[in-house]
Amino acid sequence: MRYASIDIGTNTIRLLVVEKRDSCRFDFLYQKSRIARLGESFLPEKTLKPQAIQRALNILKGYKNIIDEFDCKDIFAVATSAVREAKNRDEFIDETKRQIGLNIRVIDEKEEAELTHLGIVFFLKDVVKGKKWVAFDIGGGSTEFMFSFSDELKSSFSVPLGVVKLLEGFVKNDPPTMDELREAIDYFIAEFEKFNPDKDVELVVANAGTVTTLAAIDMRLKEYSYKKTEGYRLNKSKIYDILTYMMKINSEERLKHFSILEKGREDVIVVGAYLVYRLLDFFSKEYLITTNGSLREGVVLKELCSG
Secondary structure, three states: OEEEEEEEOOOEEEEEEEEEEEOOEEEEEEEEEEEOOOOOOOOOOOOOOHHHHHHHHHHHHHHHHHHHHOOOOEEEEEEOHHHHHOOOHHHHHHHHHHHHOOOEEEOOHHHHHHHHHHHHHHHHHHHHOOOEEEEEEEOOOOEEEEEEEOOEEEEEEEEOOOHHHHHHHHOOOOOOOHHHHHHHHHHHHHHHHOOOOOOOOOEEEEEHHHHHHHHHHHOOOOOOOHHHHOOOEEEHHHHHHHHHHHOOOOHHHHHHHOOOOOOOOOOHHHHHHHHHHHHHHHOOOOEEEEOOOOHHHHHHHHHHOOO
8 A cells, every 4th residue: 555645844845655565664655855935934924925835735736646646545744833833824724625635734843743753763763772862853944852762752842943934034145144143043042942951862863954965965965865865974074064165155056066955945054054063062962863764754654553
């Protein structure tokens, strides 16, 4: 049987198509990520803008065609920060149902962290075994933190800030100035510290587009590879080198120089890179482990794995 999951985020909409083999084994048939920037100009009104909704609908229509081609038995579609917070979220959900026939489930921060954790552990079970570790998932509108031991999630929280919110709230220049980046991430860290995060971890793990893109850049990949970026050790010094170069050129030049960059990520990647760098500082670690395990994988595991 084939199944699909869709993760509708603030910046990116991600699709996964799997074929279930037995109780919890899957063949990954298709993976796709496209940037909708659904959270464009979201604050201060907390509304999804018409042009952003239309971009998302166009992407979801394309995904539905792909899902139909794979003859999937079911689709598990979830929405996170932007839709979760939007005053007009029902309008978006109803329009998606009307135009595409897609049922979207809006999940809260706790479930988002739990499902993301499932996705991470699915890929990195051997890496995190016996370790006290933290994982973070930097989104466009929020950032989830998960504190675990081995494969057990001990605690989690969500900082209601992501790269789109930080970019739009603090950055006026292209390329951004260091003062702008510092102000943005100082604000993030201050909000993050309100949750009293545990600094005493053995390992830092991170997923989502920012870190996997940085890993791909570090490896000088011309095309994105899930296999090559999975479990990659990304050094803090390399992140700083990439960030330093990116701050010398504007968004359009970044797209030309880094062929791996998807259009729509060329502006937020700088904010994201500096945030990753500062989080490694916070946890006093010189590297992190990247993974593609995420919410869309966690949704499938939750729905289809028995026991």
